[in-house]
Amino acid sequence: MREQILILRRNWMLIVSFALIGVITAGVVSVLMQKTYTATSSLFVSTQNVETSAELQQGSVFALARVQSYVDLVSKPQVLDPVIEALDLDMSAQELATKVKASTSRNTVIIDIEAVDSSPERAAEIANGVVANLISSVADLERPTNGLPSPVRLSSVDTAQPPAVPSSPQTSLNLMLGLLYGLALGLVVAILRHVLDRHVRSEADVRKSTALPLLGGIAESQGQRNTSRPVVLGGSGTDAFRQLRTNLEFAAVSQQMKSLVVTSSQAGEGKSTVALNLALSIAQSGQKVILVDADLRLPTVASATGLEGNVGLTTVLIGRSTLADATQHWGSGRLSVLTSGPLPPNPTELLGSQAMQDLITALEGEYDTIILDAPPVLPVADATILTRNTDGILLVVGATRVSQHNLSKAVEQLSLVNANVVGVVLNRIPRSGPDANSAYLADYGVTPLPVPADMDAGPASPVAEAEAAIIRDSEGTRWNKGQPIRSGAHYN
Structure with missing residues (x-):
């Protein structure tokens, strides 16, 4: 039900x-x-020349037995041809038979004649003509050979009148x-x-596609609805990421989990939003966290945070800048960000290089947690390349955005490279409608993510100026100097 x-x-x-x-x-x-009219007339079948009650009883049984034969006789040319001739109808007996209907109720001797025509007057004339000719035909057919009158008599009890309203339509x-x-x-x-709908819409659909643990659910915010860029969530979104952070800690209780790749099956599922907000939530717990934009095809972190994007991961990997110079601080305290830097022509080779492995090793020595925002699994191989040098993968599943087939295919592709997929998170759960899940929508004693501490004091550096220009509206959307932050990227 x-x-x-x-x-x-x-x-x-x-x-x-x-x-x-x-x-x-x-x-x-x-x-x-076309409007049609139905005219109705009725006949009564009886016997005549009856003198005793016994003969009356026999005549009633005889008349009742004859009624159905007289009903069938109505559609015969013997009855219809005289009507066609009298009314000068331009049709055959077979065509007129389709316009005339005779019927009788069970155990009665009354015959109802119905005639249908586009003219109410002609419909009445046809019905009355059929009645008159049926009476004369039965009299001829039932007349004895000795010349005596017919023992059966048909009497008209209801003369057809032109109907005032059409019977059809x-x-x-x-x-x-x-x-x-x-x-x-x-x-x-x-x-x-x-x-036929194979889209992932609920937790049950996730479990149909994979046996991986479901670590959390993130409700869709107003800022996510019509954009592909990352959105910093507030309210219940903050609590959802705190729950995700806690579940990740339990998932990694038996193994080291310092570096975590956040990816999705395909574009548009919200993996960059999850990576950014998860990094903020972990930093809020007191850990030293760095968010690395490892999506070297369609990066979004720089646009979402308002940080400098020309210096970042790629410039560090090719030796153009040092890690210390490329790392930027965002928010209040312990969150650092390494943007993508200029887009390279060979992102897969760069992410699989020895320089990338050395960089992750260096980051693990300096930070408590490393969150890498990686491209989707199915379009490109970048995320699977990163699994060689990282501790685990968090797979983001966009509700109503990905099919169960593609989710299963992405999980299978990750299993082929022995990736440590710690779990999945169901993202962009609708806030209203049949697919909404009230378990992920409640605000229970939560506080929004902290705004940069130096917002009121005024910016003291280019990085602080970028942070100070960002404010949060009531829906949790990030804004930059009064305008919504936009990105040319299509992955999210």
Whole structure:
């Protein structure tokens, strides 16, 4: 029942649309249909020349047995040809038979004659003509050979009158049928859409795709809805990352976890947002953390933080700058950031180089935790290359953004290189609608992430100036000097 309700909630607009289409179609058809009128007349079948009660009883049984034969006789040319000739109708007996209907109720001797035509007057004339000719035909057929009168008598009990209103189209009935058929078709399409939809939408879908532990869920913020750039979350988002931080500590209780690669199956799942906010949350706990933008194809960290992006990881790897010169501090205290630097023509080779291995070793000696924002797994091999020199991988799964097939494929690809995937985090969980999860939306005694400590004192350095220019609105969106921070990157 819960799954059926979920199907209705996810597809209610689709179902309503089909219902409206059905009603509109029925209305148009009703308007375009030719109006027809139905005239009705009735006959009573009885016996005559009856003198005793026994003969009356026998005559009633005889008449009742003959009624169905007289009903069948109505569609025969013997009855219809005289009507065609009398009314000068331009049709054959077979065509007229489609316009005339004879019926009788069970155990009765009354025959109802209905005639349908586009003209109400002609419909009445056809019904009355069929009645008159059926009476004469039965009299001829039932007349004894000795010349005596027929023992059966057909009497007209209801002369047909021209109907005042058309019998077809029945607009109200057509609209109701259109609504019902539209709803039925909408439900069928909704069920097919649900069956064929392989997108990851909930925790259950994650568990269908992988046996990796689910370490947390991050609700979508207003800033994430229409952008691919990282967003610094506040409110319940802060609490969600604290929970993720705690679960990561439990996941790494039996192994060293100083360097963590944050990646996703494909672009658009929010891996950069998770990397940035996770680094902030870990730094908030008192650890010395560095966030490395290892996405050397579509970097976003520099744009999201407002830091200098021309000096960073690539300049350190090629020896153009030292690690100390390229590292920038962001926020209040213990979070450092190493932006991507200029984009190289060979990012995979650079990330797999000895220089990158030496850099990670140096960072592990200086920082408590290293968070590396890596490209998605499926499009490029950069994330799998980084697994050689790091302790673990956190796989970000964007709700409604990735299919179960692609998630399984990404996990399989990481397992082929023996990557230590510590778990997955379900990101961008809708705040409203059928796929919303209230467990990830509650604000329970949380405080927003801290703003830079030197914001009020005024910037004292280029890095501090970039930090001080960033403020947070009520939705947790990062802004730079009154304008939303934008990025040309498409990975997130």
